[in-house]
Amino acid sequence: MKNFIKYFILVLILSVGFQSCNFDFYPTDQMSSGSISDSPDGIRNVTNGNYALFKDGAEFNGFVDLNNCYLRQYFQLSDFSSDDVVCGQITEDPFFYSFTYTHSPAQSNTKFFWYMSYKIISGANTVIEILNLKDHLSDEEKQLLGENYFLRAIAHFNLLKFFAKPYTHSDPNTNLGVIIRESTSEDGQKARASVKECYDFIETDLKTAADLMNNPRGVEFASKEAAWALLSRLYLYKEDHDNTILYADRVINSGKFSLETVNSYPSLFPNAQAASEPIFLIALTSSDNRGKFGSIASMYYSDGNSGWGEEFASPTLQELMANHTEDIRWSYIDTLFAEDGVTQSKKNGLYVYWITKFSFQDGDPNLSSPVLLRFSEMYLNKAEAYAKQNNPTEAFNNINEIRRNRGLEGALITEVPAGKTLLDIVLDERRIELAFEGHRTTDLFRNKRNVERTYWGYHLPGITIADINLATDPSGYSNLIINWDSPRNVYYIPVDEILANNLCVQNP
Amino acid sequence: MKSKIILIILLFISFSGFSQYQGTIQDTDKEPLIGVKVAISGTNVGTISDLEGKYVLNANKGDTLIYEYFGYESQKIVAADKLIIDVILYESDYYVEEVVVMGYDVKNLTEISSAVTVVSEEDLFDVATNDIGTMLQGKVSGVQVVNSSGQPGSGAQIRIRGVSTIKPGNDEPLYVVDGIIGGSFDPNDVESITVLKDAGATGMYGARANKGVLIVTTKSAKSGDAVFNFKTNFGYKIANHGNLKMMSSEEFYNTSSELYRDYDTHQIDLIKFYQFYPQELKTKNFNWVNETFKPSFIQNYYLSASGGTDKSRYYMSASYFDDGGTFMNTSYKRLNFRLNQISKISPKFSITNNLNISGSKGTYYDYMSMYYSYLSVPWDNAYDADGNPVFVDGTNHDWWSRDKINPIHSIQNSDYNSKGGGISYDLKFEYKFSDLISFNSNSRIGFNTDKTHNFVSPAAAGTYFDKGYINEIQSLWYGGITTNMLMIKKSFNNHDIRGLIGVEGENGFYEDLSVEGKNLPAGFDVPSVASSELKIGGNNSEGISTSLISQVNYNYYKKYFLTASYRIDKSSNFPPEHRVAKFPSISASWMINRESFFNGSKAVSLLKLRASWGITGDPDIGANRYMGLFNLSSQYNANSVATPFQLQNYGLTWEKTYQTNIGLDANLFNRVSLSVDAYNNITKDLLVLVAQPLSQGFEFRWENQGQVTNKGIELAMDITFIQKQKLNWSFNFSGAYNKNTLSGFDAPIYRNLSGITQVYENDVDIYTFMLPKWLGVDEQTGAPLWEKFETDENGNIINREPTSNYADADPQKVGKALPDFQGGFGTEISYGRFTLSSSFAYQYGNKIYNFTRMGMDHDGHEPYYNYMQPKDDWVRWEKPGDAATHPSMQNNALSNQISSRFLEDGSFIKIRNIMLSYNVPLKNFAKNKIKALTLSLSADNLKSFTNYWGQDPEAALTQGDWAMPGVSDFKYPNSTQFIFNLDIKF
DSSP states (O other): OHHHHHHHHHHHHHHHHHHTSOOOOOOSSEEEGGGTTTSTTHHHHHHHHHHHHHHOOOEETTEEOTTOOHHHHHHHHHHTTSSSEEEOSOOSSTTHHHHHTOOOTTOHHHHHHHHHHHHHHHHHHHHHHHHHTOSOOOHHHHHHHHHHHHHHHHHHHHHHHHHSOOTTSSOTTTSBOOOOOOOTTSOSOOOOOBHHHHHHHHHHHHHHHHHHOOSOOOTTSOOHHHHHHHHHHHHHHHTOHHHHHHHHHHHHHTSSOOOOOTTTGGGTTTTGGGSSSEEEEOOOOGGGOOHHHHOSGGGTOOSSSSOOOOEEEOHHHHHHHTTOTTOGGGGGEEEOBOTTSSSBOEETTEEOEEEOTTOOBTTBTTOOOOEEEEHHHHHHHHHHHHHHTTOHHHHHHHHHHHHHTTTOGGGOOOSOOTTOOHHHHHHHHHHHHTTTTTOHHHHHHHTTOOEEOOSOSTTSTTOOGGGOOTTSOOOSOTTSEEOTTOGGGSOOOOHHHHHHOTTOOOOO | OHHHHHHHHHHHHHOOOOEEEEEEEEETTSOBOTTOEEEETTSSOEEEOOTTSEEEEEEOTTOEEEEEOTTBOOEEEEOOSOOBOOEEEOBOSSOOOOEEEOSSSEEEGGGOOSOEEEEEHHHHOSSOOSOHHHHHTTTSTTEEEEOOOOSTTOOOEEEESSOOOOSSBOOSOEEEETTEEBOOOOGGGEEEEEEEOSHHHHGGGGGGOTTOEEEEEEOOOOOEEEEEEEEEEEEEEEEOOTTOOBOOHHHHHHHHGGGGBOTTTOSBOHHHHHHHSOGGGGGOOOOHHHHHBOOEEEEEEEEEEEEEOSSEEEEEEEEEEEEEOSBTTOEEEEEEEEEEEEEEEETTEEEEEEEEEEEEEEEOOOHHHHHHHHHSOTTSOSBOTTSOBOOOOTTOSSOOSTTOOOHHHHHHTEEEEEEEEEEEEEEEEEEESSSSEEEEEEEEEEEEEEEEEEEEOTTSSSTTTTTOEEEEEEEEEEEEEEEEEEEEEEEETTEEEEEEEEEEEEEEEEEEEEEEEEOOOTTOOSGGGOOEEEEEEEEEEEEEEEEEEEEEEEEETTTEEEEEEEEEEEETTSOGGGOEEEEEEEEEEEEGGGSGGGTTOSSEEEEEEEEEEEEEEEOTTOTTTTSOEEEOSOEETTEEOOEEEEOOOTTOOOEEEEEEEEEEEEEETTTEEEEEEEEEEEEESOEEEEEOOGGGTOSEEEEEOOEEEEEEEEEEEEEEEEEOSSEEEEEEEEEEEEEEEEEOOSSOEEEEETTEEEEEOTTSOTTEEEEEOEEEEOTTTOOEEEEEEEEOTTSOEEEEEEESOGGGOOEEEEEESSOSEEEEEEEEEEETTEEEEEEEEEEESOEEEEHHHHHHSOTTSSTTSOOBOOOTTOOBOOSTTOOOSBOOTTSOTTTTSSSGGGEEEOOEEEEEEEEEEEEOOOOHHHHTTOSEEEEEEEEEEEEEEESOOSSOSOOOOOBBTTBOTTEEOSOOOOEEEEEEEEEEEO
């Protein structure tokens, strides 16, 4: 019995020893949310993280799909449904539904875009909440706070682009916008605000942001001018012409940017960080190269191995540019020839015209730092605002400012050609200048114009290579023309949101 | 090697003479004992006594004959000159019977009052494999084993009594090796496996026992002269593609012409077709599958020695397993050494040292290579005139296959391999203070490291062309566990009490490091030479748990048995308030056949009723799931960043299963043994990733929600039909029915893989598929049809109708991935020294999503991918009025999108193994040296009988990245194997 007691005590001692072990472990490559405000660089890291979310993939729906990346979805969801890009191949990638307008609430690209947008917003709210609790902000903290207001605004603004009707469609007071998230602690169940409420919220954030940002960190980060540039675009979309012009002028008059010249324009996109036009871009380094499976470029270009190269510059865009082979903007459209260098190459029955606005940073075919706000847009915003104010002189001035720097000094516009309107001229210039940069579909729909795609391509339902006859235009296909007020001009709200948020109403 | 071969040849020519021993076996009342097993020790040669208690057995002089009979003490007699050996067996006072290793202690079979199945060494080894799961398939009722990959070195998945958790991650049962949780072992060293199925048995493992427990016991050190055992099996394996056969050139050509069937005239426009598809294509016929899958060799060698004195005994072994994969450039090799040693320092004190060292190397494949090896078009030839793989890239215009890749060129210009090694060392002390009390201390330290190497040469076409790619990952795991227990044993007046109380602590560390880079000089494949896009990664983690364990076993008259255990676990995976959890269990059994009213009945030698109840848990959610977290693993413009990663939940707690089991064991006429169990297991507070509104910026949050109920019945049966001196015929069967139901969910939870959705919601089975329902083909238009429905305001379906618009089709519940019924059966006939055995596995009632068929039965959506050969009853629509299974290629919009079209019945019966073995009689020459020699030939995985139209219907049950239970996606095919086995004891 003595032994029993002795060993029972031994067991007790052992057990006490175990119970007193340290059970608090923190991950070695993650930071607990509580420690962000305590850490000296916590705020800066979260802010920088919000930029990284534009370019990074993430585990989603149970796995990491290389196709999923905010920027890739941003450009594909907009340009693949436009008349600037022709679909060269049927694919399982959900971007195909942008070409065909056969959207579904379950498509993974809209889901991921929605999810990452709100992750950026959540990150921005984290910083805004922490800094707003402080009595005194340093200059750097003010800049960071401003950047987060900007990030919250641009994320909401880009969501509206895909999931809500344009402001100009009646009625922005009742048309549903997106869910506004302005706090990390608010209830998950939340209804969509109206388009108008969203615009107001974004406008306020951008103005706050512009006031706060006085310590710029480069075009890779938000700045006062970036906030102004986005305000100009916001007012353009609202058709608030005076403010469109006012904020575009603030950017122009800041003196920080200049239009590229004929000589420098070809290196604008491959070398965006050093170029003079970008106002705000997302910087990618070589380690961010998403390669064949995830880069934006891989769908637009291939050197034979680098990408899929399945989508081409559209015939109608090229027709619009056809009269001016001297236009330097042709430098981002690359015709593919067979080995003889003369015969044009076809893929799946279509001639191949590579698009290279997302290639050749560091010479890599899949790498670029996509530009989200660009200086020439300021002139185009002004031109459109003036056009709508019926001020052709100013509209022409602003267009010609661009044309002079694109090799078209000899083809300046001084009058509206027959059969066209002033707005046509402005929008044509905007189409050519901003092609493949995510503008075209939005520009058409907000101006109540249809997407016309009467050319061969795999956007046509049920088409096979045997159907393609390049000698004639396609006819009889159901989606050659997409009406500006078609309900499918707006993507469905991702089904995950609808299922988990009872207050969120689906788009028709 | 040469001498080994000579030895084997000598053995073949050297067997002959033996003597015939015979006699009568009686009990103490001089009644003949029927069905007594008489066997030669160390062999599987034996016989059974007949109705008069008589037996005849051929044996060599000097052989030890063993007489065994249930309820009687067994006897050993050495065969001498006297050829008649009569035997009297004494009824066992303390029933001499199998002892069962239960993990923390050892029990007699009768003493066990819970659902436990023991699989011994001789029953394990039929199929040639290095995986214990594969060996267990179809052998234990209630244990589902799925060989979801034929990749050499991959293990089967094991599910005990259904699935009790819905969180992604590890669903495998807990392994306990030689009494200590975790550990590593080589299957060749296994003496027995005890499968613990109910809480009465698993309760002792408390927090970790939700998925059942496999107790692995390695061969123990035995005293006496050194005994050597050499075993080998080797043979050929060929890929078994099941019902998946790709089209030949001509078949593909003819099918492609359907693309040119005019939708209005219903005729094929041959002129146009020949223009795009010249007729000479039919003369090109490259069989991609045969070129990428080749027969290969599999071999396994094992050598062991055991012996020693009463003071010190040893068992040591070395084994080598080499599986050359059937797919190009895949293989797996494993080397294992084990030393089990026990020293009795004094009658009171013993020390056990177990050491296991293993190393392995495998070469793997890129998923896309296998994908292309099935789907590439037969008009493309992988090789040039000189037999070298041709380089193909996007600029090739004369290459038909869609993505312009030559998978054979890719395989030959890449290398995916993995090396692993580990040491595990157990140290055990046992000190007996007295007959009453002893102290046991069992500890293990372990160390494992793995390195994977992924390399693509700059010569390979594709995304790394002209650059090359290298990625290496090295991981390190080390940790220790210690269990210290006081064991108490006391008997008085027909009461026996045994008990234990102890503490257990475990600490594990994991570290990994990864490097990646591009732009390598040709011919070099190490990270140092990469010159661009360099990336590094790595992190560490640590986990700790401590436990208090206790158990009491009591019996009265060896008729009434009671076991109770109580365990308290503490784990760092949960927030501070919920780290401690308590796990009680209780079980009882009644040996009815020992009651007086059963006295004298020889018909029923065992009748036992069992019942158990208990709680078990599952903490396997990984560390830090309750914290709000920001990721630090990315960068922006070369600045460090933090991105929102996880929402916090400080209320997170353990997932627990409340298990109830009732069972009956019986043995009738010594011919039929039967075990029946019924159970009801309710797992509550499931650890679930609950979907959050994405607009919060988070996809999920870990929460406790819902419950899963598994109810089932299990039957295991062994019948001996014929028991003659020379002829024996037995049959075994195991079957388990399991019904799985979810409940208590606030809202449905959806999981999605590549668009395939499964739903977790109230009143459905776990892993229920939620897909648009396929309704076939519209007879008038040839268009695909799905079902859409209208619902009223309460969500009730008021109208169902077909639609050809995929977007209108409504996802609905169309089947589940887990079977209703599964198990195995087998039969063994022995005649003299020949034994013919076969074993089968089956399952019924599960659905498999045939992702592979989506790619291969594509209705022309992918004109430059090959098709699979159609099932006999498939019909392609050609003209209005056709009752077709397959839509018109001209009106096929989205027909190959995800729908129940590709959800197929996964039921099967599979011939696991057929084996013919011969126990070689040994001639004088070898007699003194060779104690036993068995030769056998076997065929593994011969055929599966199934309606499933694809690779064999064993679809993975794991959840995780790229994996959804019940989805079959271009898996590495399993193999059919033809194996020669040799087993010598000397």
